[in-house]
Amino acid sequence: MSVSAPAKLTLKDYKSDLHNDWCPGCGDFGILTGIQMAIQQMQIDPDKLAVFSGIGCSGKTPHYINAYGFHTLHGRVLTVATGGRLANTDLTVIALGGDGDGYGIGAGYFVGTGRRNVDFTYIVHNNNVYGLTKGQASPTLSKGKKTKSMPEQAIQDGINPVAMAVASGYTFIARAYALEPKYLASIIVKAVEHKGSALVDVLQTCPTYNDLYTKEWYEGADLPEKRSRLYKLEERGYDGKVSDPNDREEIVAKKAAAVARSYEDDPIPIGIYYQAELPTYEDAVMQRIPTLGEKPLVEQDVFHRDVQPLLEAMR
Amino acid sequence: MIGGPQGSGINASAEVFAKACSRAGLRIYANIEYHSNIMGKHSFYRVRVGDEDVRSYRDKTDILVALDHETLAGDGDHRRWPTHYGHLHEVNEGGGVIYDGEIGFDIAGGRTDLHFRAVPFMELIKKALEEVGKGEQARRYEVMKNTVGLGASLALCDYPFDLVAEVIRSQFKGKRSEVGELNVRAARLAFEYVKEHFDTSKFPYTLKPYPEPKARIVAKGYEIHAIAKLKAGCAFQTYYPISPATDESVFLERQQRDYNLLVVQCEDEISSINMAVGAAHMGVRASTATSGPGFALMVEGIGFASITEAPGPVLILYQRGGPSTGMPTRQEQGDLQFALHPAQGDFPHLVIAPGDLRECYQDTFSAFNWAERYQMPIIVLSDKKLASVYTTIDKLELMYDQIDRGEIFTGSEWTPVAAKGPNDQGTQAPGHNGNGHKLDLANVKEYLRYALTDDGISPRSRPGVKGGRFWATTDEHDPDGHITEGVEMRMAMMEKRMGKLALVAKAIPRDQQYFLHGPKDAELTVLAWGSTKGTVLDALKVLEAQGKRINYLQCRLMKPFPAEAVGRILREAKRIVSVEENYSGQLAQLVQEHTGVMITERANKFDGRPFSEDEMVRALSRVYDGAKAEPVVTHVR
Numbered sequence: 001m002s003v004s005a006p007a008k009l010t011l012k013d014y015k016s017d018l019h020n021d022w023c024p025g026c027g028d029f030g031i032l033t034g035i036q037m038a039i040q041q042m043q044i045d046p047d048k049l050a051v052f053s054g055i056g057c058s059g060k061t062p063h064y065i066n067a068y069g070f071h072t073l074h075g076r077v078l079t080v081a082t083g084g085r086l087a088n089t090d091l092t093v094i095a096l097g098g099d100g101d102g103y104g105i106g107a108g109y110f111v112g113t114g115r116r117n118v119d120f121t122y123i124v125h126n127n128n129v130y131g132l133t134k135g136q137a138s139p140t141l142s143k144g145k146k147t148k149s150m151p152e153q154a155i156q157d158g159i160n161p162v163a164m165a166v167a168s169g170y171t172f173i174a175r176a177y178a179l180e181p182k183y184l185a186s187i188i189v190k191a192v193e194h195k196g197s198a199l200v201d202v203l204q205t206c207p208t209y210n211d212l213y214t215k216e217w218y219e220g221a222d223l224p225e226k227r228s229r230l231y232k233l234e235e236r237g238y239d240g241k242v243s244d245p246n247d248r249e250e251i252v253a254k255k256a257a258a259v260a261r262s263y264e265d266d267p268i269p270i271g272i273y274y275q276a277e278l279p280t281y282e283d284a285v286m287q288r289i290p291t292l293g294e295k296p297l298v299e300q301d302v303f304h305r306d307v308q309p310l311l312e313a314m315r
Numbered sequence: 316m317i318g319g320p321q322g323s324g325i326n327a328s329a330e331v332f333a334k335a336c337s338r339a340g341l342r343i344y345a346n347i348e349y350h351s352n353i354m355g356k357h358s359f360y361r362v363r364v365g366d367e368d369v370r371s372y373r374d375k376t377d378i379l380v381a382l383d384h385e386t387l388a389g390d391g392d393h394r395r396w397p398t399h400y401g402h403l404h405e406v407n408e409g410g411g412v413i414y415d416g417e418i419g420f421d422i423a424g425g426r427t428d429l430h431f432r433a434v435p436f437m438e439l440i441k442k443a444l445e446e447v448g449k450g451e452q453a454r455r456y457e458v459m460k461n462t463v464g465l466g467a468s469l470a471l472c473d474y475p476f477d478l479v480a481e482v483i484r485s486q487f488k489g490k491r492s493e494v495g496e497l498n499v500r501a502a503r504l505a506f507e508y509v510k511e512h513f514d515t516s517k518f519p520y521t522l523k524p525y526p527e528p529k530a531r532i533v534a535k536g537y538e539i540h541a542i543a544k545l546k547a548g549c550a551f552q553t554y555y556p557i558s559p560a561t562d563e564s565v566f567l568e569r570q571q572r573d574y575n576l577l578v579v580q581c582e583d584e585i586s587s588i589n590m591a592v593g594a595a596h597m598g599v600r601a602s603t604a605t606s607g608p609g610f611a612l613m614v615e616g617i618g619f620a621s622i623t624e625a626p627g628p629v630l631i632l633y634q635r636g637g638p639s640t641g642m643p644t645r646q647e648q649g650d651l652q653f654a655l656h657p658a659q660g661d662f663p664h665l666v667i668a669p670g671d672l673r674e675c676y677q678d679t680f681s682a683f684n685w686a687e688r689y690q691m692p693i694i695v696l697s698d699k700k701l702a703s704v705y706t707t708i709d710k711l712e713l714m715y716d717q718i719d720r721g722e723i724f725t726g727s728e729w730t731p732v733a734a735k736g737p738n739d740q741g742t743q744a745p746g747h748n749g750n751g752h753k754l755d756l757a758n759v760k761e762y763l764r765y766a767l768t769d770d771g772i773s774p775r776s777r778p779g780v781k782g783g784r785f786w787a788t789t790d791e792h793d794p795d796g797h798i799t800e801g802v803e804m805r806m807a808m809m810e811k812r813m814g815k816l817a818l819v820a821k822a823i824p825r826d827q828q829y830f831l832h833g834p835k836d837a838e839l840t841v842l843a844w845g846s847t848k849g850t851v852l853d854a855l856k857v858l859e860a861q862g863k864r865i866n867y868l869q870c871r872l873m874k875p876f877p878a879e880a881v882g883r884i885l886r887e888a889k890r891i892v893s894v895e896e897n898y899s900g901q902l903a904q905l906v907q908e909h910t911g912v913m914i915t916e917r918a919n920k921f922d923g924r925p926f927s928e929d930e931m932v933r934a935l936s937r938v939y940d941g942a943k944a945e946p947v948v949t950h951v952r
Contacts, residue, residue, distance in 0.1 A: 018797055050778045052593075055789070063786055063797050068778035070596065071788035071798075072589070073619050079586040083593025083601070084778070086577060087551055091597075091778055112582035288571050298598045298777070300575045302548040303718050310542055310570070314532040315338065 011040050016066045027178035027204030028057055031125055032064055034176070034184030034202075035094065039067075041189055044092050052081040054097030054106065056132045058125035061096055075106030078113045078122060085120050089282055089296045092192060093120035100130045103159055104139040113197050114168025116281040120198070121191040124161065125178070127204040128213055135209025149209035162262035162273050165199045166255045172198035173240075173258060173274040177230055178205065179215055183270070190272065196280050203230070203268065233261065233271035242276035251276060317464055318359035318402055319382030321352050324461035328380070329360035330705055331486065332465055333533060335479040336364050337707050340528025344369040344849070345705040348924065351558065351643040357385050359402065364522060370671065370706070370849025374929040374950065375407045377520040378471055380464035381414040382436075388420065389952075400952040403429070409519050413467045413509075415460065432513055434467045434505060436460045443500040459501045466502030470509035472522045476502070532708055536701035537563040539672045539708075540631050543679035544602055545574050548718060549629070551594040551601040552578045553587040558643045559699045560604045560633040584609035588616030588628070592692075595620065595627035596787060598777035600683050604631040606699075607650050608640060610657070618658035620692040623787040624765065624812065626721065626775055627686040627693070631679065634698040636923045645923030646700045648845050651901040654694045655874055661809070663689070663816045666873040667827075668696040670848030672708055674871070675701060677827065680715045685823070688721035689815050690775060696873070698896075700846045700925045722774040724762055724783050763794040767807055771814040820875040828877045831884055833859075833866030839939050840888035841867040842914060844902045847894055847926055854931035863939050870902055882910030892916040892938040896925060916944040924949045 014036045022028045039049060049067035053059040055074035062069030068091075072080040081095035102110055102124045113122065128141040135149025143157040165173045172194040176184040184202060191198035205215050220227045233240065238261065242254050258273040286293045291300060317325045326347055333343045342365045349358035361372045379402055381387045389400035406412060408428050414420055416433035440463060441453040449456075462483070469476055480499045487495025509515065541563045544552065554564035568578040581587040587603045594601040605613060610632050620628065636642030637649045654666050665685060669678040675697060682693040764785030766773040773794075776783025786796035791808060793799045799808075820828075833855055843851050851867050858865055868884055870876075885891055885906065893903040893914045898921040903914035918934040920926055926934075930947050938944050 047781050047784060048779055050597075060798070063788070066784070068784055069786035069788075069796070070593070070623075071786065071790065072593075073615055073789055076585060076589045076615075076619075079581070079589035080593035082579075082586075083551070083553070083590030083595075084597050086579065086590075087594035087597035087599045087601070088777075088779055108582055109586055112586060115582075285577060289575055289577065290572075291575050292577075297550050297575070297577055297594075298779070300550060302550045302575055302600070305545050305548070305574050307542050307546050310538075310545075311532055314534050314538070315530060 009040060009043055009046075011036055014040050014046065014066050016064050018063050020064055022057060022060070023208045025205075025207040026057065027127055027206065028061065028125060030178035030181045031058070031096075031123065031184065031202050031204065032061055034178070034181040034188055035061070035096075035123065036065065037181060037185035038188035038192065041185065042192060048090060049092045049094070050084055052077050052084065052093065052095040054101035056098040056101055056130070058096060058098045058101070075101050075104070076109065077101065078106060078109040081120055081122075082113065082116065082118050085118055086282070086285070086297065088298045089119075089292070094123065094192070095120060096123040096125065098131070098138070099124055099126040099128065099140045099161070100138045103161055103164070107139075110164065111168045114165060114170045117169060117171055117196045117278060118281045119195050121188065121194075121200065122198065123188065123200045123202060125204050126161065126201050127206040127210055128158075129206050129209045131206050131209060135206070145212060147209055148211040160262050161199070161201045163259045165201075166258050166262075166274060169197075170199045170274075171196035171276045171278050172272070174199070174272045175201045175203065175268075175270045177203045177218065177270055179218070183232070187272070194275065196278060203270070229267050230270050231267045233269045233273065238269070238271070240272050240274040242274075245277050316359055316361045316376040316378070316402060316405070317380040317382070317461070317468075318357065318386030319461070320355050320385070321349060321358045322354035323382050324458050325358060325360050325382065327486070328461040328465040329362050331479060331482045332468075333362050333705055335474075335482045336362075336522070336524075337531055337533045338482065338528060339478055340525030341365065341522075342367060342369050342707045343533065343705070344372060346372055346700065346925070347703055349644050357390060357399065359386065368707075369853070371853045371926070371928040371931070374927045375405050376402075376410065377407050378411045378413065378468050379403070379406050380468050381412065381418070382460050382464055383415070384418045384420055387412070387414060404950070404952055407520075411468070411471045411518055411520070413464060413471065430471070430513075430518055432467065432471065432509060434463065434508060436463045439463050439504045439508060440501055443497060443504055446500055447497065456497070459498055462498045462502045463505040466505030467509045469502075470506045471515055471518050472520055473515060473518075474522045475524060476506050478524060533705060534672060534708055535562075535703055535705050536672055536675050536697060537633075537703070538566055539675045540604070540679050540695070540697060541566045541570075543676045544629070544683075545570060545576065546716065547680045547683040548600050549602050549683060550576055550599040551591065552576065553581050553590045553601075553603045554578070554605070555581050555584045555587050555609055557584075557606045557609045559635055559702045560606045560609070560631070562702065563604045563631060584612040585616065588613040588630070589619065591628035592616055592620045592623075592625050595625045595686070596623070596777065600629075600687070601627050602629040602631070602683075604633065606633045606635050606643075607637050607653075610650065610653070614657040617664055617692050617694075618660065618662055619789050621662035621664050621812070622789055622791075624690040624773070624775075625692065625787075626690050627683070629679065629682040629686055629693045629695065631695045631697050633702050634696065642923045644699065646698060646896055646925045647921065647923060648698060648847070648896040648901070649898070649921075651696065651844070651873060651897070652904065654696055655905070661813060663691050663812050664874065665689075665691060665693040665819060666696060667693070668845040668871055668873055669701070670845055670869055670871065672701070672704075672706060674848075677715045678871070681823075681827065684717075684719040685819060688719055688772070688822075689819050690721070690772065691815065696845060698846050722772055724774040724776040724780065764796050765792060765794045765808070765811075767794060767811055770818060771811040772818070816875040820877065823872060825880070828872040829881055830869045830871065831866060832869060834864055835866070837864045837866040838889055839863075839865045839935070840885065840891045841865060841935060842870070842885070842891055842893040842902065842906065843867065843895065844870045844873070847896060847931075850926045850928055850931045851894065853928045854935055857928070857932050858935060858939070863936070865935060865939065870906070873905065876905060876909045878909035881906060882912060885910060885912040890916070890938070892918055892935065892944050894918045894926065894931065894934060896920050918944040918947055920947040922949050
């Protein structure tokens with residue numbers, strides 16, 4: 001992570017001047033704002049920030065952020081971000097994409113990323129539908145549910161992203177809500193500050209296609225007594241942080257607690273489910289290639305290599 | 316030739332022998348045939364030795380070393396559909412057969428011309444172990460049978476034992492030196508056994524070292540690709556395990572610490588290619604290696620790299636027998652058309668097919684320069700045969716050591732290089748892109764990653780560089796890198812990207828694009844590409860001695876294809892025959908597409924084995940003598 005520039009950067013400095021073409025009221029706006037607030041709070045140098053995205057409505061996010069932006073392929077954002085991060089560890093890397101992108105077509109890379117624990121943040125725009133193709137069921141929509149955009153009920157069950165992240169090895173797992181950008185920003189700050197792969201699953205509304213999980217639904221407007229369908233973990237005394245990363249028992253207990261919480265559906269917990277400071281992929285790489293501890297790969301001199309010893313061994 | 320079950324170490328014996336010959340100044344060409352199997356199935360290794368350069372294998376061998384029954388008699392006794400019938404039919408007249416006396420092979424009624432030599436393999440291993448007081452452990456050292464076979468064959472052809480002992484010792488260093496000594500003992504006992512029990516003076520094939528040998532290296536193609544990557548400054552290699560591409564990545568993995576190279580084993584090939592694209596955009600030289608099934612997964616990454624004008628990656632595609640899983644460990648030149656058209660839409664990328672190990676080095680090295688200068692992904696078409704062939708090379712050409720990183724935005728003094736809008740000629744009003752932005756590019760002062768320049772190359776930046784900020788998207792985009800669906804910008808960007816191919820075609824040295832070997836005026840012109848090069852050249856030498864005037868057009872750069880030059884040469888040719896190790900004649904199709912020259916004679920081989928010199932000689936003679944070309948098949952009995 002690279003912090004600080006002489007003059008304090010304002011929120012405006014993190015916004016590109018590109019016209020935004022998301023639907024009015026889209027939850028993506030909240031997530032974009034949350035990201036911009038977080039990186040502004042952290043005063044990250046835009047030249048040292050790379051934002052990667054997948055494909056879909058959320059994939060357009062990097063274009064609206066004033067930083068190096070990579071709008072990649074459907075489901076592959078984590079692989080591209082991993083390559084980018086490993087090539088230049090001086091950069092702050094944020095990857096993001098939709099729930100279909102990350103938990104469906106990109107599920108293999110979601111798992112692979114957890115296994116590696118590369119130091120970056122992955123934000124998932126989780127709105128239960130494939131928006132850009134007009135509202136088909138996404139991998140997080142539960143079996144039997146039907147949004148107005150679907151001709152039939154969902155015939156497959158939804159997956160549990162938090163539990164999947166626990167099993168895959170993510171070392172920071174959190175959930176937030178798109179329409180509470182301030183809280184989201186506070187979570188993103190912690191995710192970016194965390195050393196290792198950090199998942200922030202963001203519950204998001206899709207006012208155009210998802211008429212089940214709307215702003216009003218999250219607010220519990222339909223309940224006999226209106227109350228939010230969300231609660232903050234830390235407000236109920238939950239602490240997902242592993243205090244001793246060498247204590248395997250504590251890790252297992254905290255993981256089990258995170259998984260248990262992730263199955264609560266009314267109200268739904270938001271906040272940090274799990275966090276452990278474990279060695280990152282970069283740490284392991286530096287053990288193999290010690291010079292990478294001095295400067296990132298991209299700055300290493302690799303153009304004056306002497307291959308003669310390898311040829312001599314072939315005599 | 317040495318044959319035996321997989322896991323029996325035939326490759327170690329063959330390579331030790333090959334290396335010993337090379338150190339003695341002889342030329343070697345060795346190739347392995349093996350099953351997609353870890354242990355037990357039949358494999359064999361041929362080693363051809365010559366005074367002059369040998370670049371292919373022959374149908375027949377002078378000495379056959381058999382570690383098992385199947386090597387002699389095939390697998391017809393235990394398979395419903397035999398895959399082979401043993402190798403006795405491949406032994407030259409009067410040749411020698413060394414086999415394990417324990418396997419109970421009945422030589423009666425077979426080849427009476429051959430010198431059969433039954434050697435008690437296990438007995439000799441036991442004796443070697445007894446010499447160091449480990450006689451009771453013989454079964455544990457059964458794997459040394461390969462060394463016994465090696466020692467026995469050296470006695471037969473009267474090759475100095477010490478030359479081989481020295482190589483064996485060099486293969487077992489440090490803690491393993493004790494095992495090395497054991498192997499030397501076992502080999503020596505076998506050597507002495509054969510000398511003692513048989514009259515080797517009657518054996519017609521002998522091998523003599525040179526008194527003052529020239530120093531050469533013996534290498535496999537995957538090592539050469541890897542060394543070229545190191546020399547070219549590749550800093551990031553990704554891979555997913557797949558035969559026969561894995562060896563290259565594992566070789567590089569071993570060099571990580573010494574060469575500041577990061578090798579990442581990925582969860583699949585989609586991850587491999589896309590990680591490499593991500594790293595390339597960051598400014599490191601990135602590469603990956605795979606084979607057909609992995610390439611089938613990677614293709615979206617090729618389109619991604621191309622539309623975002625990533626400076627790479629370089630991809631070594633080791634072709635193997637297709638389609639689908641096909642024949643994972645066998646040879647085929649079956650992916651040319653696939654490599655030319657891997658993904659949706661029209662996009663620029665380069666495809667080059669080296670013909671031998673020296674060209675593997677040159678093309679892999681050059682590919683990194685081209686990838687950065689022209690900002691596109693590059694496919695180097697290698698194959699199983701090049702990957703695993705073990706052969707002598709004099710030296711690697713040092714002229715291929717100039718690094719060219721292309722045009723780079725450094726952040727210091729940016730002038731919009733001939734930045735222009737798609738319709739800035741005359742007084743036309745600036746157009747609009749899909750997002751409603753005016754295309755007033757001539758007045759843009761800030762850095763534009765996808766600036767529309769005269770030659771289509773926009774100086775590249777990388778994250779971390781001040782003022783070089785950009786967006787890269789797989790959507791069609793404008794000079795900023797933002798999405799556009801505007802008509803004019805789309806046209807301009809397609810023309811910018813595709814136009815780079817013409818620059819590449821001009822810049823690549825002619826000899827690296829195509830090469831006409833042999834006489835200019837010939838009765839027959841051979842059209843071929845890739846790893847058949849050595850075989851064609853060896854065959855031409857034989858045919859030339861028979862008074863046949865044949866030349867050989869080697870196509871190397873496949874995209875952009877040197878259509879004009881190839882068309883000119885082929886139109887002047889009296890007759891043309893294409894030889895390819897695939898079913899359909901994929902180069903022949905490419906030539907027809909680009910030049911309009913119809914290739915009607917196609918000698919294709921698609922049985923999963925490379926052409927032997929003899930097969931090539933027969934195939935070419937046939938067409939030379941006026942007959943139709945026909946598919947070439949390895950004689951298995």
